[in-house]
Amino acid sequence: MNVHLRSLGCRLNQAEMDALGRKLAQRGLLVTGDPAQAGQIVVNTCSVTREAGADSRALVRELARRAPAASITVTGCHAELAPQEMQSLPNVRKVVGNLENESIAGLLDGPAPDTRSPAAGRTATRTRAFVKVQDGCDHACTFCVTTLARGPGRSRPLAEILAEVRQLRSLDYQEVVLSGVQLGSYGHDLGMKQGLATLLRALLSETDFPRLRLSSLEPWDLTPDFHGLWRDARLCRHLHLPLQSGSSATLRRMRRRCSPEEFSVLLRDFRRNVPHMSITTDVMVGFPGEDEEEFETSKAFISGQPLAGLHVFRYSPRPGTPAARMRPQIRESTKKERSAQLRSLAESLARAYAREIEGQTQEVLWEQVAGATPEGFVNVGYTDTWMRVRAIHPLPLSNRITAARLGTFLDGEIQATPIL
Known part of the structure; x- marks a missing residue:
């Protein structure tokens, strides 16, 4: 039986689908990228904005059209918040809440798990693995529906994470990304005051992964000495x-x-202590009560920060959150105008950071071959500072880490020259 997995939204959702794919491979099920070839489909939904919920519904309908004979299992935040709505969609057989999503592998039809093959399941085209280290959040921002969908903070045992990371390394992944709803709170529920730092030190000392990357972190979860971890260049x-x-x-x-x-x-502080550290951020426009003065204050502050990029999104009221009841709500036309201004600022910040590192030699994880020219293969990858890089080289470099000399920034990518 073939299974097709799809994920919307955050890296945590992707980490959950990656883990599910490995479990299914242990059971002898084939994870296929083509939904038309699948008898079963699992969709991990998102509900962070109203548009994300609509995208989740649209994806399920699209998959039902492309695979009319397949049964669909739906999980994730939108499934948690609107289970009846998701159950009513075509071909949906099961709706599984976030607290039960680790049971999905056992709900799908297929043979019993092969416990002799714990390392099964690397996706051939993937070079980066996502690992979920915690779930939930203990701080309810007034706009955020994720706390309702994911519940309080819950950390995985450190030994369990180490075992999974070692397994992933045996599959020849080159980079692992640690993911969570409130990643910086890792270990607090286990009695660890500096849990994330403890986890990182363990991973750096007890595994040989070439690269470790952190997903989104709340600023208040970083301790003053956290930047000392970057003495290890693998982070x-x-x-x-x-x-x-x-x-x-x-x-x-x-x-x-x-x-x-x-x-x-x-x-x-980070930029001073970690040379050429790339820092990006989320910025919301149109939050209830954001008048022109507040927006201009926000834009002016952001433009003066040493940021490498912005993720700009428009506020949308989410049922059950305090912000949905706040007044005044901002008109959509105003949100779109403000979003456009900040997206333009985001491009300027990215160009400025690219100029800062132009001419440097940095290590690049080459992730795919995007085409070929008479001069060679078009290799695309990312620096450890999360800049997308493109280079033409006689060899396909997928899933390799090499040095590269960074050149000019063009259309969101740095043109580079690999050094082998």
């Missing part, structure tokens, strides 16, 4: 630290724990 020099707004007034209504001033100090 990728990129942090994604969600700010949400550069206006103190807006942040207070959001119930965020980090002020713009604290965020700025944190950024500059």
Whole structure:
């Protein structure tokens, strides 16, 4: 029986689908990239915005059209928050909540697990593995529905994570990405005050993964000495630290724990202690009550920060959250206009960071061959600072880490020359 897996939204969702794929491979099931060839489909949904919920519904309908004979299992945040809605969609056989999603492998039809093959399941085209280290969040921002969908913070045992990472290394992955809803709170529920730092030290000392990368971290979860971990070059020099707004007034209504001033100090501390550290952030526009003055304050603050990029998104009211009841709600036309301004700023910040590292030699994990020219293969990959790189080379370099000399920034990519 073939199974098709699809994931929307965050890296945590991708980590859950990766883990499910490995479990299914142990049972002798084939994970296929073509839904038309699948008898069973699993969709991990997202509900972080209203658009994400709509995308989740649309994806299920599309898969039902492409694979009319397949049965569909739906999980993830939108399935947790709107189970009846998802159950009503075509071909949906099961809706599984987030607290039960680790049981999905046992719910699908197939042979018994092959316990003799614990390392089965690397996806041939993937070079980066995602590992879920915790779930849930203990801090309810007023706009966030994820706390409702995922529940309180829950950490996996450190030994269990180490075992999974070692297994992934045996499959020849070159990079592992640690994921969680509130990644920086890892271990707090296990009595570990500096749990994430403890986990990173264990992974760096007890595994030989060439690269370790962190997914999104809340700024308030970083301790002053956290940057010392980057003495080990295997820890990728990129942090994604969600700010949400550069206006103190807006942040207070959001119930965020980090002020713009604290965020700025944190950024500059990391940039001073970790050379050429790439830091990106999330910024929301159109939060209830965000007037023109607050928006301009936010934009001015962000433009003055040493950021390498922004993820800009428009606020959308989510049922059950305090922000959905706040007034005034901002018009969609205003949100779109503000979003366009910040996206333009995001491009400027990315270009400025690319100029900063132009001419440097950095290691690149080559992820795919995007084509071929008379001069060679078009290799695409990422630096440890999370800059997308393109290079033409006589050899296909997929799933290799090599040095590369970084050149100019063009259309969102750095043109580079591999050094082998």
